[in-house]
Amino acid sequence: MRILVTGGAGFIGSEYVRRALVAGPDAQQAPWITVLDALTYSGVEANLAPVAGHPRCTFVRGDICDPDVVDQVMAGQDAVVHFAAESHVDRSITGADPFVRTNVLGTQVLLDAAVRHRVGRFVHVSTDEVYGSIGEGAWTEQAPLAPTSPYSASKAGSDLLALACHRTHGLDVVVTRCTNNYGPYQFPEKVIPLFVTRLMEGEKVPLYGDGRNRRDWLHVSDHCRAIDLVLHGGRAGEVYHIGGGTELSNRELTALLLDAFGAGWDRVEHVADRKGHDLRYALDDSKIREELGYAPEVAFADGLAATVDWYRDNRWWWQPLREAARLR
Ligand SMILES: NC(=O)c1ccc[n+]([C@@H]2O[C@H](COP(=O)([O-])OP(=O)(O)OC[C@H]3O[C@@H](n4cnc5c(N)ncnc54)[C@H](O)[C@@H]3O)[C@@H](O)[C@H]2O)c1
Secondary structure (H helix, E strand, O other): OEEEEEOOOOHHHHHHHHHHHOOOOOHHHOOEEEEEEOOOOOOOHHHHHHHOOOOOEEEEEOOOOOHHHHHHHHOOOOEEEEOOOOOOHHHHHHOOHHHHHHHHHHHHHHHHHHHHOOOOEEEEEEEHHHHOOOOOOOEOOOOOOOOOOHHHHHHHHHHHHHHHHHHHHOOOEEEEEEOEEEOOOOOOOOHHHHHHHHHHOOOOEEEEOOOOOEEEEEEHHHHHHHHHHHHHHOOOOOEEEEOOOEEEEHHHHHHHHHHHOOOOHHHEEEEOOOOOOOOEOOEOOHHHHHHHOOOOOOOHHHHHHHHHHHHHHOHHHHHHHHHHOOOO
16 A cells, blocks of 8 residues: 655654554555655654665655645555644644645645545544533534634644545545644653653743643554554544543643652743633544544553653754754
């Protein structure tokens, strides 16, 4: 199978590529992967170092908004797994333009090319944030979209374009919506690596508002396994939720991370809440569990400990990124 992986040098996309090519059970069964990635601030070539030179992996540096590049890389693909996006909510609040450009326009460029080249399957990777906040219970795939940040609004727009492409042009599109991911190679602006790297540097960690905001956490390897299940077994035109099953308030998460470093609450700096900060996200993922046999495998305590260890062991990876992005 030939798969175009967009955003394959980012956090989740690179896990997907490494998993497919390095951790796969049988090298002969491994797909042929073309990574298309613009290497924006969050795309890191070193994320793909474990598969550099792999005979089944080709890396193309290019923008998903560029129809010529997209047309070239789309030719001959059996499937697309579309991760490329601007992904950080805080950045979308200070400047929404790149979010609209990449997430909305870029997705449409990919969809158009996929239709033209008669690609067999297009997996559009999306987020629980498109539904907005939920007080109790969990959103099902039928819930109305009510995004509240420029990031989530641009992702919701791209979800709708992808599903419309299925209806209008018959492209075999499947949309996945996932909860918060954590794991190795996550850019150090996101909460877990931000807190871990700050604690390692002896700095304080910034906790938004009163820390009551709740998120459901999923290890990135479970997310990528779920995407593969959807790629191979999902029904065209459908949305599948991918949940983690570990819901924590930001305060609870902070306590776990402080514990991991033997640090106290004096290391926490309470900062003004994020504008429009959604209180709680939660997904009902019974559809993917029942239809495709998905269940997360990594227990949160184990995954978090392994992630902390990874950042401890890989300072070479995060320190330059942190400095370049002025996260200090
Ligand atoms: N991180 C999460 O918790 C989470 C949860 C649910 C869904 N998602 C979705 O998963 C996908 C991947 O998220 P991530 O956390 O790995 O993000 P990331 O920011 O780590 O990676 C994004 C990648 O896309 C690339 N990219 C950005 N703009 C591009 C463009 N115009 N052309 C080509 N490449 C471009 C970047 O260089 C980077 O490699 C996103 O679509 C995101 O919405 C993420």
